[in-house]
Amino acid sequence: MPVEDPEERFEDRIGVALRRAGGSYDTDRSALAAAGEVRGRRLLHRRRAVVVGSVAGVALAGLGGALFVPTDGGEREDGRRSVAASARTSPDTSPNTSPGTWPETGPISGDELVAALQSLLPEGEFSGQESRGTDEPLPPFAHVVYDDGGGRAAVALSLAQVTPGGSAAQDATACPDKALVPYDSCVTSELSDGSALRLFQGYEYPDRRVDTKRWSADLVTPQGQHVGVQEWNAPAEKGEPVSRDEPPLTTAQLQDLVTDGQWRTAADRISAEPGKPTVSPGTPDVGIDGEKILSTLTSLLPEGVEVVSSGGQETEYAYVVVDDGKGKSMVQINVQNDMSDVEDELFGADARTLPDGTKVVTREGLGEKSGSGVVMRTADTIRPDGRRVVVSAFNTGGLEDDATREAPALTLGQLEGIATDGRWLTID
Known part of the structure; x- marks a missing residue:
């Protein structure tokens, strides 16, 4: 986030x-x-x-x-x-x-x-x-x-x-x-x-x-x-x-x-x-377009979940709130370029390397509001060219809300599938 x-x-x-x-x-x-x-x-x-x-x-x-x-x-x-x-x-x-x-x-x-x-x-x-x-x-x-x-x-x-x-x-x-x-x-x-x-x-x-x-x-x-x-x-x-x-x-x-x-x-x-x-006046920052990130994330969601709201920032970050019939669940994503210089800090001994060279780490634990039962699942990836895609899902519809369901709507496997999809290599 x-x-x-x-x-x-x-x-x-x-x-x-x-x-x-x-x-x-x-x-x-x-x-x-x-x-x-x-x-x-x-x-x-x-x-x-x-x-x-x-x-x-x-x-x-x-x-x-x-x-x-x-x-x-x-x-x-x-x-x-x-x-x-x-x-x-x-x-x-x-x-x-x-x-x-x-x-x-x-x-x-x-x-x-x-x-x-x-x-x-x-x-x-x-x-x-x-x-x-x-x-x-x-x-x-x-x-x-x-x-x-x-x-x-x-x-x-x-x-x-x-x-x-x-x-x-x-x-x-x-x-x-x-x-x-x-x-x-x-x-x-x-x-x-x-x-x-x-x-x-x-x-x-x-x-x-x-x-x-x-x-x-x-x-x-x-x-x-x-x-x-x-x-x-x-x-x-x-x-x-x-x-x-x-x-x-x-x-x-x-x-x-x-x-x-x-x-x-x-x-x-x-x-x-x-x-x-x-x-330099008139030189805007360069970052991956937030609307493209949002539309790509939405297209990669599994069947059976309905997007009830969405948003994000101009570049690099987007989120959706989905409902699979069991309550709202927030899914957020960051897509960043040129992250190779911190690769060793992010991907340690627990990282897996896929055949195409992508490194993957998945984690599940309590969210920042641990006292309110918030669970956070994350799939973090980095490509050989330094592009990082990290996707997280929560068992709540907002980052500052208490848990509204037992677990996030997406599994770790589904989050990894989103983060490693080849479509992230084609957007800018």
């Missing part, structure tokens, strides 16, 4: 929301798209291949930030505006193009990013500042613990450069499939300058084992600047008890924060640094 490269968490902290690897994951993400998509694609391939469990997050590390607290909820003395001044009842599609107060040239430090983030939040107390500037090897971010009097809450900002029209840009601003990622609200819109905006209200743990809420806003401009803001109703996204009923900023305030023009200027400084990779 979809998982993420750890460097893609803040690209999710940050989705790319939800990458594919036959397993289960924590939640949709989006925002750290790349450390350069070229490097990110290779790292992402490795992450998808090796990890079949939860989505991993990038650990925040960096310098503390300067305290800069607004004196009121409106216009500040320096002419900048706090998000406290802009509660709205309907979305405004006009972007804020204010350039902010960065140095005219050169890198922007982590301290400066933290100070800017704090200056745009409503009045409150700040602690736990962490950050990374635009001149460091990994993408820049700023993180603070913010208390408006209603309880301490983590707030984080990430900046990245993505390929306009590429999968990282699309993943960051598209609402996830509810069959894969439960959430309360997700709204997408296009701003007047052509930027794509997503406002998301969901949970840090989709299975709600801890009731930590995660709300986010993601902006991708036509130039490929990616700004992401996330907030939680706890002092940290994981490992801290809930401190308030909801995160502190409304969706309107999140929109104001993420669309502030100074973040675009800061994002431009990422690729302006010597030795930093730049992205």
